[in-house]
Amino acid sequence: xxxxxxxxxxxxxxxxxxxxxxxxxxxxxxxxxxxxxxxxxxxxxxxxxxxxxxxxxxxxxxxxxxxxxxxxxxxxxxxxxxxxxxxxxxxxxxxxxxxxxxxxxxxxxxxxxxxxxxxxxxxxxxxxxxxxxxxxxxxxxxxxxxxxxxxxxxxxxxxxxxxxxxxxxxxxxxxxxxxxxxxxxxxxxxxxxxxxxxxxxxxxxxxxxxxxxxxxxxx
Numbered sequence: 001x002x003x004x005x006x007x008x009x010x011x012x013x014x015x016x017x018x019x020x021x022x023x024x025x026x027x028x029x030x031x032x033x034x035x036x037x038x039x040x041x042x043x044x045x046x047x048x049x050x051x052x053x054x055x056x057x058x059x060x061x062x063x064x065x066x067x068x069x070x071x072x073x074x075x076x077x078x079x080x081x082x083x084x085x086x087x088x089x090x091x092x093x094x095x096x097x098x099x100x101x102x103x104x105x106x107x108x109x110x111x112x113x114x115x116x117x118x119x120x121x122x123x124x125x126x127x128x129x130x131x132x133x134x135x136x137x138x139x140x141x142x143x144x145x146x147x148x149x150x151x152x153x154x155x156x157x158x159x160x161x162x163x164x165x166x167x168x169x170x171x172x173x174x175x176x177x178x179x180x181x182x183x184x185x186x187x188x189x190x191x192x193x194x195x196x197x198x199x200x201x202x203x204x205x206x207x208x209x210x211x212x213x214x215x216x217x218x219x
Contacts, residue, residue: 005033005034005035005036005037006036006037006038006039006195006198006199007036007037007038007039008039008040008188008191009038009039009040010040010041011040011041011042011043011078012040012041012042013042013043014042014043014045014047014063014065014076015065017038017040017042017084018065018067020038021038021084021086021147021148022147024036024038024086024147025086025142025143025145025147026143028086028087028088028145029088029142029143029144029145033086035085035086035087035088035202035204036085036086036087037083037084037085037086037149037194037195037198038083038084038086039081039082039083039191039194039195040081040082040084041078041079041080041081041082041187042076042077042078042080042082043077043078044062044063044075044076044077044078045062045063045064045065045075045076045077046062046063046064046065046073046074046075046076047064047065047066047067047069047073047074047076048064048065048066048067048072048073049067049069049071049072049073049074049138062075062077067140067148068140068142068148069138069139069140069147069148071125071136071138074136074138074151076151078155079153079154079155079156079176079187080151080152080153080154080155081151081152081154081187081190081191081194082149082150082151082152083106083149083150083151083152083194083198084147084148084149085103085139085146085147085148085149085150085198086145086146086147087099087145087146087202088144088145089141089144089145089146094144096139096141099139099146100125100137100139101120102201102202103137103139103149103150104120104125104126104127104135104137105197105201106150106194106197106198106201106202107127107134107135107137107150107152107194107197108120108127109197109200109201110152110190110193110194110196110197111127111129111134111152111177113193113197114177114181114185114190114193115181116129116134116177116180116181117129118134118135121133125137125138126150127150127152129175129180131173132173132174132175132180133173133174133175134152134153134174134175134176134177134180135150135151135152135153136150136151137149137150137151152177152190152194153174153175153176153177154176154177154178154185154187154190155176155177155178155184155185156176156178156179177190
């Protein structure tokens with residue numbers, strides 16, 4: 001098994017991280033790098049997937065990006081761990097549904113490490129705790145390499161979250177690890193668990209984890 005690389009990007013803007021993803025996708029398609037997972041916390045931003053138009057969102061009060069992933073509108077901001085999976089979809093994972101289920105499984109196992117029982121909801125993508133959604137998932141694939149990924153709510157979301165219908169759902173359906181457990185969580189500890197479970201679920205060995213990094217496009 002070839003270990004994946006997991007990069008902790010710290011707190012970084014969305015546009016810079018998107019450019020980095022696109023560069024890594026091209027490099028992974030050429031076989032220049034191994035599978036990678038980027039873990040990051042973003043300033044407040046709304047991203048729009050292919051199933052929603054810009055005029056349907058209005059003014060959420062934060063920057064808006066139209067991107068190539070599936071799904072509708074999603075909010076990213078402080079208190080979330082966002083994971084971008086740069087994974088070559090080999091013969092075992094040419095089924096995109098399975099890839100999505102594996103991303104869900106990564107989050108579910110990481111939540112279990114903190115005593116939170118995550119689950120799937122039939123017909124929906126993402127991870128739920130009871131009847132409330134705790135993680136959103138949306139991906140794109142280029143040259144059989146995935147990018148975009150998941151957003152796990154660790155702390156309660158910003159008020160900007162309430163100005164859109166994230167993933168087409170009422171904002172009130174969303175929850176966080178802090179809300180479910182009644183205590184605060186260290187984002188670095190959550191990232192460490194996600195990194196471990198990602199390597200486990202994707203059968204990539206124990207990921208080599210880079211600390212806070214200055215990784216940038218074309219590095």
